[in-house]
Amino acid sequence: MIQILIIDDQALVRTGLRHILDRSNEITKIAEATSGEAALQRCRKYRPDVILLSVNLPGLTGFEITRKLKRIHPDVGIIVLAVHAKPPYPSRLLDAGASGYLTRDCEANELIQAIRVVAGGQRYIGSEAAKQLALTMLSGNKDSPFENLSAREMEVMLKITDGRRIPDIASLMCLSPKTISTYKYRILGKLGARSEVELVRLAMRYGLVETT
Numbered sequence: 001m002i003q004i005l006i007i008d009d010q011a012l013v014r015t016g017l018r019h020i021l022d023r024s025n026e027i028t029k030i031a032e033a034t035s036g037e038a039a040l041q042r043c044r045k046y047r048p049d050v051i052l053l054s055v056n057l058p059g060l061t062g063f064e065i066t067r068k069l070k071r072i073h074p075d076v077g078i079i080v081l082a083v084h085a086k087p088p089y090p091s092r093l094l095d096a097g098a099s100g101y102l103t104r105d106c107e108a109n110e111l112i113q114a115i116r117v118v119a120g121g122q123r124y125i126g127s128e129a130a131k132q133l134a135l136t137m138l139s140g141n142k143d144s145p146f147e148n149l150s151a152r153e154m155e156v157m158l159k160i161t162d163g164r165r166i167p168d169i170a171s172l173m174c175l176s177p178k179t180i181s182t183y184k185y186r187i188l189g190k191l192g193a194r195s196e197v198e199l200v201r202l203a204m205r206y207g208l209v210e211t212t
Contacts, residue, residue: 002119003030005048007039007065008081009057013104017052020108027115036060036068043072049119050077055093060172061158062089063096063151070097077118079111085129086206088147092154100124144206148190156183160196161203 004021006029008014014032021027031046033039036059043051051069055062066078079100080093090101099118102111106126114124149157159169166184170177193199 002027002115003046003049004028004115005030005039005042005046005051006032007034007036007051007057008032008054009034010054013054017111020111023108024112024115027112036065039065040068040072043069043076047073048076050079050115052115053078053080053098055080055082055089061155062093063155066093066096066098077121079114079118079124085126086144086208088144088149088154089208090125090129091147092151094123094125096151100126101129102126103129145191145202146206146208149187153183153187153190156180157187157199157203158208160184160187161200161208 004027006014006017008017018029021029030048031042033042034057036057039051039053042048053062053065053069057065060068062080062082066080069076069078077099078097079102080090080098081102081104082089083104085101085103093101100114100123102114102124103126106114110126114126117124146154146157155173156169159172164172166177166180169175170180173180188194188199191199191202193202
């Protein structure tokens with residue numbers, strides 16, 4: 001049996017995923033978590049074969065959770081379930097250690113297939129994510145300016161656009177406020193943004209931050 005850990009903060013989504021997993025005789029859900037911190041605890045306790053991970057969780061970013069889960073359980077396969085496949089999310093999360101990337105509008109059969117593939121030690125990239133990854137590789141195409149950010153810069157950027165203050169970000173990432181400030185101005189420079197407000201607007205434009 002392929003043992004699954006579901007990580008999502010929305011009860012309705014978790015119920016839907018359980019319903020899909022129940023269709024397969026070879027897959028069983030062993031645990032759930034509603035936050036990154038809880039996910040780390042569940043991963044240590046249950047040692048799942050595959051993790052279904054939502055990237056829109058409170059607290060830790062999807063990049064941080066992915067890296068920490070892989071440090072705890074290097075053999076686990078992590079399938080990211082995201083709202084969209086816009087760059088640079090797919091490539092950054094795969095670089096962080098994810099084994100699969102699907103958008104939430106994928107078919108149930110594709111999710112089951114992805115779990116089988118990832119449990120077998122291979123990668124599975126949904127069609128939309130695969131298309132975006134291919135486009136970014138063609139002739140060095142970088143339609144999104146966020147492709148220029150490193151994984152760590154992406155983490156800092158997402159925390160800034162989430163409204164977190166420099167000292168809070170420093171505490172969460174175990175870095176000094178001075179280091180975070182350096183990251184912030186490096187990010188603004190790479191993106192051509194003059195302020196945090198412009199940074200948020202740019203992130204909204206490229207779908208990295210949800211509009212309200």
